[in-house]
Amino acid sequence: xxxxxxxxxxxxxxxxxxxxxxxxxxxxxxxxxxxxxxxxxxxxxxxxxxxxxxxxxxxxxxxxxxxxxxxxxxxxx
Amino acid sequence: xxxxxxxxxxxxxxxxxxxxxxxxxxxxxxxxxxxxxxxxxxxxxxxxxxxxxxxxxxxxxxxxxxxxxxxxxxxxxxxxxxxxxxxxxxxxxxxxxxxxxxxxxxxxxxxxxxxxxxxxxxxxxxxxxxxxxxxxxxxxxxxxxxxxxxxxxxxxxxxxxxxxxxxxxxxxxxxxxxxxxxxxxxxxxxxxxxxxxxxxxxxxxxxxxxxxxxxxxxxxxxxxxxxxxxxxxxxxxxxxxxxxxxxxxxxxxxxxxxxxxxxxxxxxxxxxxxxxxxxxxxxxxxxxxxxxxxxxxxxxxxxxxxxxxxxxxxxxxxxxxxxxxxxxxxxxxxxxxxxxxxxxxxxxxxxxxxxxxxxxxxxxxxxxxxxxxxxxxxxxxxxxxxxxxxxxxxxxxxxxxxxxxxxxxxxxxxxxxxxxxxxxxxxxxxxxxxxxxxxxxxxxxxxxxxxxxxxxxxxxxxxx
Numbered sequence: 001x002x003x004x005x006x007x008x009x010x011x012x013x014x015x016x017x018x019x020x021x022x023x024x025x026x027x028x029x030x031x032x033x034x035x036x037x038x039x040x041x042x043x044x045x046x047x048x049x050x051x052x053x054x055x056x057x058x059x060x061x062x063x064x065x066x067x068x069x070x071x072x073x074x075x076x077x
Numbered sequence: 078x079x080x081x082x083x084x085x086x087x088x089x090x091x092x093x094x095x096x097x098x099x100x101x102x103x104x105x106x107x108x109x110x111x112x113x114x115x116x117x118x119x120x121x122x123x124x125x126x127x128x129x130x131x132x133x134x135x136x137x138x139x140x141x142x143x144x145x146x147x148x149x150x151x152x153x154x155x156x157x158x159x160x161x162x163x164x165x166x167x168x169x170x171x172x173x174x175x176x177x178x179x180x181x182x183x184x185x186x187x188x189x190x191x192x193x194x195x196x197x198x199x200x201x202x203x204x205x206x207x208x209x210x211x212x213x214x215x216x217x218x219x220x221x222x223x224x225x226x227x228x229x230x231x232x233x234x235x236x237x238x239x240x241x242x243x244x245x246x247x248x249x250x251x252x253x254x255x256x257x258x259x260x261x262x263x264x265x266x267x268x269x270x271x272x273x274x275x276x277x278x279x280x281x282x283x284x285x286x287x288x289x290x291x292x293x294x295x296x297x298x299x300x301x302x303x304x305x306x307x308x309x310x311x312x313x314x315x316x317x318x319x320x321x322x323x324x325x326x327x328x329x330x331x332x333x334x335x336x337x338x339x340x341x342x343x344x345x346x347x348x349x350x351x352x353x354x355x356x357x358x359x360x361x362x363x364x365x366x367x368x369x370x371x372x373x374x375x376x377x378x379x380x381x382x383x384x385x386x387x388x389x390x391x392x393x394x395x396x397x398x399x400x401x402x403x404x405x406x407x408x409x410x411x412x413x414x415x416x417x418x419x420x421x422x423x424x425x426x427x428x429x430x431x432x433x434x435x436x437x438x439x440x441x442x443x444x445x446x447x448x449x450x451x452x453x454x455x456x457x458x459x460x461x462x463x464x465x466x467x468x469x470x471x472x473x474x475x476x477x478x479x480x481x482x483x484x485x486x487x488x489x490x491x492x493x494x495x496x497x498x499x500x501x502x503x504x505x506x507x508x509x510x511x512x513x514x515x516x517x518x519x520x521x522x523x524x525x526x527x528x529x530x531x532x533x534x535x536x537x538x539x540x541x
Contacts, residue, residue, distance in 0.1 A: 031263065032233070032287055037225075039316065
């Protein structure tokens with residue numbers, strides 16, 4: 001659920017922010033491809049965020065065992 | 078070995094076609110697809126997908142078996158012949174749901190072994206009994222890291238949207254799907270769904286957002302940007318898994334399990350009459366020894382099961398009633414019967430359609446039964462739909478060389494119910510006329526009156 005809402009919020013923000021034109025090609029599956037582009041972008045942001053989170057945790061010492069929901073998040077890359 | 082042997086359902090794919098020669102089914106792998114096919118075939122997961130029954134078995138044979146017709150083919154595969162080909166517009170809700178789940182499970186298992194599916198068409202799923210199997214070996218490609226799910230839109234339109242139509246709005250998919258052939262368009266479903274349904278994240282992303290993004294792309298006049306991003310494999314698998322969980326939870330909006338149960342008990346005749354009817358059907362089927370039997374008007378499959386127990390190897394059932402079909406499917410799964418119950422409006426069977434009106438075959442072109450049973454069907458067509466009695470008899474007798482037909486006389490309460498609100502314009506609807514028509518086409522091998530109202534069962538062999 002938590003992952004779902006993170007992606008949802010992420011998608012909303014990404015949808016508002018992405019306006020830069022790029023290589024163009026329209027076919028009936030464009031909507032699906034754009035949607036997956038957003039999912040890919042959010043997944044990328046999450047990977048980066050987690051990488052920094054681990055760095056921060058590492059900086060403050062060994063830290064505790066990862067919590068259950070963090071383990072869960074790892075599944076979603 | 079001319080083009081005539083190519084199955085018209087496979088002509089679109091330049092990677093290879095299906096050839097039907099006698100009872101044998103072959104698939105060519107053309108040069109453009111050979112490298113990918115070989116790469117997939119050599120992955121350990123490939124064997125697992127086939128051995129687990131998810132994908133139809135295949136065996137490589139000498140390309141020369143197809144002669145000139147396959148002179149350019151790099152490989153030729155032979156497949157076991159499917160007992161019956163059916164289309165998604167002939168499936169009930171639980172059949173379409175089973176097909177959708179099987180497709181997702183196959184895709185997830187394939188991805189784990191670095192094999193991808195390039196499309197997601199429901200026509201690539203067929204049923205053996207109630208069990209779905211994937212039939213297109215050229216839909217597989219080696220997975221490349223970061224790939225998008227190219228079949229996502231197709232999956233939505235051919236599996237997800239028709240299921241949502243029934244689950245959220247109580248509308249069966251069959252008529253729309255049969256007309257549209259490629260499923261229910263995302264944009265149109267989005268327009269139909271009430272706003273409260275769109276509060277769900279899953280609906281929002283797979284339906285609304287997808288439709289909006291498509292619309293936005295159209296409005297940009299073809300200048301929409303698809304960014305060259307990579308979709309991480311775990312995110313890809315998460316998409317498939319979350320769709321699987323969602324679809325697993327979908328049920329028809331207009332039926333509850335208790336309704337089905339009551340429906341099954343809703344008989345208009347006594348237990349003795351049912352027993353007499355079952356005994357007659359069993360006896361006739363034992364005499365005919367059919368490989369494939371079609372049960373026209375199968376209802377929940379009571380007599381399909383009788384036919385199977387009497388020695389029919391498999392039964393394809395047909396009915397108009399969605400709830401009956403849902404119960405029949407559940408019975409086939411629970412009792413492990415080789416029984417496939419399909420949707421049919423007998424007064425309007427599936428036509429030859431698609432490209433060149435040959436891509437998807439009509440019901441008549443797919444006749445493969447050795448015997449039929451048509452119990453309590455005739456009056457629905459002859460009186461309910463005004464089809465002349467002689468034509469109903471012809472239609473049934475043309476379907477298979479042997480069969481059992483039940484004649485329901487006018488004084489029967491069920492026929493009276495059909496006539497209650499309309500004028501009786503059927504003076505020729507009599508047992509004598511029925512038997513006379515049948516005897517013009519077939520030899521009556523047995524007949525028995527099985528109810529107090531005068532229902533007559535007739536077993537016959539067609540005179541060819």
